[in-house]
Structure formats: C-alpha cells, structure tokens
Amino acid sequence: MTALATILAGLYLLCLFGLFLYGINSYILILLHRRFRERARLLDLEIRRRAGNDPDGRLPVVTVQLPIFNERYVVSRLLRAAASLDYPRELLEIQVLDDSTDDTREITARLVAEYRAAGIRIGHLHRTVRAGYKAGALRDGLAACRGEFVAILDADFVPDPDFLRRTLPYFTDPTVGMVQTRWEHLNREYSLLTIGQAFGIDGHFGVEQGSRAWAGLYLNFNGTAGVWRKAAIQDAGGWHDDTLTEDLDLSYRAQLRGWRLVFLPDVVCPAELPVQIQGFKSQQQRWAKGSIQTARKLIPRILQAPGSWFKKYQAVIHLTHYAAHPLMLLVAIASPPLLYFDWFFASWRSVSAAAACFCLATFGPSALYWYSQRVLHPDWRRRLPYLPSLMLLGTGIALSNTRAVLQGLFSQAGDFIRTPKFAIEGRQESWRSKGYRSGFSWTAVGEILLSLYSAFGVYLFLDRGRVLIGPFLVLYTLGFGYVGILSLLHSVGSSPVAGPSSSRKAAGLDHPALHPCEASIPRGEAA
Secondary structure, eight states, X not given: OXXXXXXXXXXXXXXXXXXXXXHHHHHHHHHHHHHHHHHHHHHHHHHHHHHHHOTTSOOOOEEEEEEESSOTTTHHHHHHHHHTOOSOGGGEEEEEEEOOOSTHHHHHHHHHHHHHHTTOOEEEEEOSSOTTHHHHHHHHHHHHOOOSEEEEOOTTBOOXXXXXXXXXXXXXXXXXXXEEEEEEESSTTSOHHHHHHHHHHHHIIIIIHHXXXXXXXXXXXXXXXXXXXXXXXXXTTOOOOSSSOHHHHXXXXXXXXXXXXXXXXXXXXXXXXXXXXXXXXXXXXXXXXHHHHHHHHHHHHHHHSSSOHHHHHHHHHHHTGGGHHHHHHHHHHHHHHHHHSTTTTSSHHHHHHHHHHHHHHHHHHHHHHHHHHHHHOTTHHHHGGGHHHHHHHHHHTHHHHHHHHHHHHHOOOOOOOOOOOOOOOSTTOOOTTSXXXXXXXXXXXXXXXXXXXXXXXXXXXXXXXXTTTHHHHHHHHHHHHHHXXXXXXXXXXXXXXXXXXXXXXXXXXXXXXXXXXXXXXXXXXXX
C-alpha cells in the first residue's frame, strides 16, 4: 500500500459519500412531496375560491418586465404574449429591458411602437452598456416601474393570458413576496436533447419546488415565469450582480428577511428548450457557477438565521447541488487507478459498499424524475422509456460543470453568457442556418477522452471480476461520449448568420398575429 493509493482511496470514498448525500436527498424530497401535496392542493382551492367570489376586487398595478439581449427570433412572440395578458390595460405596464447589440433593438422598437399605438402601455428601455447584465437591467427597470407587483418573463417564455389573474390572488397574504409558476415546454419532442432537458425541468418543478415550498424550506425564484412584490425586492436589498444567479440570490435574501415564497404547480408557463448542446451546456455552466457563488455568499447567513437544522441542511444541499458534478468526475477518474492498487477492491465487501453508494446516488435522482412524470403527465408510461436520455445528459456535462463549479468557488460574478433561442418548436424546423449558433468548444474533446478512459475502466473492472462497479462506469462512458460527440456534431454544418438580419420575415414581423389589433387573440390560436 502506498501513500498515493491511500490518498486516492480517501478521495474516492469522500466523493462517494458526497454523491450518496445528494442522491438520498431525492428520496427525502419525494417523501415531503407526498406528505404535503394534498394539504397544499386544498389551500390552493380555498385561495382560488375566494378570488372567484370577489372577481371585482381591487386589482393592483402590475409591471411586466421582459429582459432581452439579442433575441431577434423570439422577441415578437414574447411581446405578443405579454400584450395578450388578460388584465385591465390601465393597470398593466410592460417594460422591455433591452440590452441588445444587434437588429433586435430595431425590431423591438417597431413592435413597441405598434403596440403603443394600439393603446397598450409599453416602454422600451435600451441600455448601451450591459452593466450587471440581467440583474442590472432588472434593477434599472425596477427604478422606473410603476407597478406594485412585478412579473418577469424571459425571452423564450410564452405565458397564458390568465397568467396574472391566477398568480395575484396569492398576494392577499401580506407576507408573500413572490409567486413562482411551473415551466412547461414548447419543443419537448424536438430531439433526444430536448426530451432529456424536459425530464430534468419536470423533476425540478414537479417535485423539488413543491416539496420545498410546502414543507417550509427555502425556495428559489427561477428567474422567470414568476411575480414579485416590489416591496419584497426592495426590502431584500434589490437585485445584486455579484453572482450569475441573481434570481437565486434574491430569493434567499428575501426569505432571510422574512418574506414567504409560493410555488404554483398548476399554473404553467411554456418555454423553448435549448436545441443546441452548446447552448444547454452554457446555461448549465451559468447556473452551476452562480449557485456556488450564491452558496459562498449566503450560507454563513443561513446558518446563523433562525430555523431548524433540517431547513438549514436542505438549504446547503440546494445551493451546492451542482457540486455533484465534480464528485462524479473524480469518481470516474479515480476508479481505474484504484483497481490497479488492487487492495482497495480486493474484497467483495468493499465492492458491495461502493456499489451500494453508487446505486443510491444514481437511482435517487432517477426515482425523483420518474415520480415527477407520474405527478405531472397522465401519459407518463409513454415518456419513461426516454428517461435514460436525461441520465446520459446529466452525466456527460460533468466536465463542463466541474469547471463552472471551480470558477464559482474562486471568482465573483463573471460574463453572463446568454442561452441562444431560435424559435424552434417543431421537428421540421432547423436552427443550423440561424444566427447566435455556438461554435466549437475544446470541452468536447475532453468529454470524448473521458468516455474512452471510462470505457477502459469498464474493461478493467469486468476483466478482474468486479462486475458490480462496471455498470456505473458504463454510464460514465456513454454519458461523456453522448455529450462529447453531440457537441462536435452541433459545432459543424452550415455556417451561422454572421451579421444582423433586417429581414421582416426572418424576425417574425410579418406574422399576422403581430398586428396590434389582434393583441387579445389567445396564445393557443395565435402562436
């Protein structure tokens, strides 16, 4: 036994234990969801009953903020949805917070002028410097808005017309600072990539958010498809730009100030999923880096705040959950060398213990995603065969997310890299000839090398009879290979549009539903 082997074994066991903690927490969230779901449903029914009995009650002024940056393909769809909200026009204000540097600015200006001529109160706030990125835009918009409540919608979201009327009744409780709705998907069936993403988002909104909200744990605003009480934002200190997840940061600061956040699983807001793997990876990297930055910033305050140890423990798990990716990466890298030092896997007891930790860490999230499909979709049995697409995706992004986690540990904020949107909803549509397409990343080469390395580990474990560990390395092999090869495939092909397009058809300006007189057409008919 060498010192190197001892250190490697200790690191391996530590990583397995960490994965065990994150994996077992999935079962805890499922149990909390099952325990509190019915009580939450009855409470929602009572709030809706009261709102229905008082339809002419005092409606507040609401500001709808639409933060955008270079969104030529989806800005028209976004403004059409915002203008179609079923709310008194004299009480509704729309702010387009535009940081664009391409022709999105001109497209937006024309659309805003058309909607304003139709009697809709809408403003176009364009910034020439992206100070603070999205947080800075929201902060500047908040300073100029007149609404008592602020709804936030990202460029790829398309709310139903009754979005405000279904969320505002929950603010009759003066302690409620924010109401978050559930994300749905405009292009779930577009590809195996979007199907995998949909599984992940369904797990978050179908189980995690409800469990945290109903059990009295810390809940997070997801950055869009939610409504804030303006006073809660101001009381919490406003929007900060020292992390890349300004939404998560504000959520925790507001709850530390005593505000309560509400989650509504039955109010859905459809959105477009990233169709290019590089866009998905950059989105995940931003969330991973920002989550760790927020953890660094707020965990000391959370531990000192009033509340049970369980609530604080869940907050730490919540804020640091992206740390599972470096743990996965270290396990994958350490496994073959540990097999070489055969003493570690010499006994079946060691192999069985490692396999048990792997099982709990791997199948915990899988159980959560399976349960979320049962909760959300009547046809969940038809969807389940595609669950492995999420497992491959979640494993394969471990390398890129590990880099983001390390950056979050040692750096403040950073560049806010937007997720490209292409207005892709049907399988017959293509994004390859459109602008905003991401280029080649050397991370793909690292992922393919890790796939080959994990495959070599599978061979070693099977060759030496350690069959219980082999299946988990197979998952790493397939996951890294899937993401790496898809990254290469999505970085080649037809060249993206190099410069801004002034074409009205490309920008969607000739769509008949864009006419200001048709702003009240329901989304299902006009989309």
